[in-house]
Amino acid sequence: MTSTERLRSQPAPVSEPVDPLLRGELRYGFEFARLVCDPTFLHPGRQADAPPVLLVPGFMAGGASLAVLRGWLGRRGSRTASAGIRLNVDCAERAVGRLEVPLRKLAERTGRRVVVIGQSRGGELARVLAVRNPDIVSTLVMLGSPVLEPLSVGRTVLCALRSVARLGDLGVPGMLSMRCADGECCAAYREDLGEPVTRDMRAVAIYSRSDGFVSWRACLDPCARQVEVESSHNGMSVNLAVYRVLAEILEGEPAWSG
Numbered sequence: 303m304t305s306t307e308r309l310r311s312q313p314a315p316v317s318e319p320v321d322p323l324l325r326g327e328l329r330y331g332f333e334f335a336r337l338v339c340d341p342t343f344l345h346p347g348r349q350a351d352a353p354p355v356l357l358v359p360g361f362m363a364g365g366a367s368l369a370v371l372r373g374w375l376g377r378r379g380s381r382t383a384s385a386g387i388r389l390n391v392d393c394a395e396r397a398v399g400r401l402e403v404p405l406r407k408l409a410e411r412t413g414r415r416v417v418v419i420g421q422s423r424g425g426e427l428a429r430v431l432a433v434r435n436p437d438i439v440s441t442l443v444m445l446g447s448p449v450l451e452p453l454s455v456g457r458t459v460l461c462a463l464r465s466v467a468r469l470g471d472l473g474v475p476g477m478l479s480m481r482c483a484d485g486e487c488c489a490a491y492r493e494d495l496g497e498p499v500t501r502d503m504r505a506v507a508i509y510s511r512s513d514g515f516v517s518w519r520a521c522l523d524p525c526a527r528q529v530e531v532e533s534s535h536n537g538m539s540v541n542l543a544v545y546r547v548l549a550e551i552l553e554g555e556p557a558w559s560g
Contacts, residue, residue: 360422448520
């Protein structure tokens with residue numbers, strides 16, 4: 303059995319009732335407060351060889367949602383690029399196609415392979431982007447991304463998703479549609495989402511069992527090193543534990559190589 307077949311033979315994760323955990327999303331403010339009080343966040347050691355990083359926001363979010371993370375990366379010495387997404391609601395195939403532009407520009411400007419960090423749906427897009435561009439992506443980090451079962455989400459998210467899809471079905475530009483789930487438009491995307499990453503690419507899936515929006519089991523990418531943190535879903539981008547993991551990855555700690 304090939305590595306691709308092994309990945310695709312993984313049993314689909316059991317969908318969980320994540321909605322009862324929704325109140326845990328109120329932790330965002332506390333997570334942010336704890337982060338900004340940490341001196342290593344405010345004044346991280348500047349890395350002379352810090353890698354370039356492309357950031358991909360989550361569903362119904364834009365680049366501003368990752369501004370805190372982008373600022374920290376800049377203070378560490380990384381050149382960063384935004385995905386150029388104002389609102390992450392587009393057809394997945396179109397979105398990945400557009401992401402290749404900032405990815406390649408960042409790689410060309412720095413002359414280096416890029417670290418791609420995606421949150422939630424952004425992690426799904428980042429995974430496909432990495433599979434399609436192994437020559438210029440060195441590391442893939444997925445924050446609370448249900449890559450194994452993208453629709454293993456709570457009722458609140460499903461309602462928002464259906465509302466966006468209805469607009470797409472009506473022909474509103476820049477919106478995904480019901481056809482994206484099993485239609486031809488995203489067939490290649492769905493195929494690549496299940497492909498393994500190359501062996502020389504590091505992949506890390508960060509998840510939380512108390513995630514109020516997605517099933518944590520759907521985030522357990524078998525091709526990635528799986529790291530559990532205590533975090534809300536939206537708080538992944540402002541959670542101190544997540545930043546400590548990211549610092550180790552970006553500093554090239556041996557534990558994260560291979």
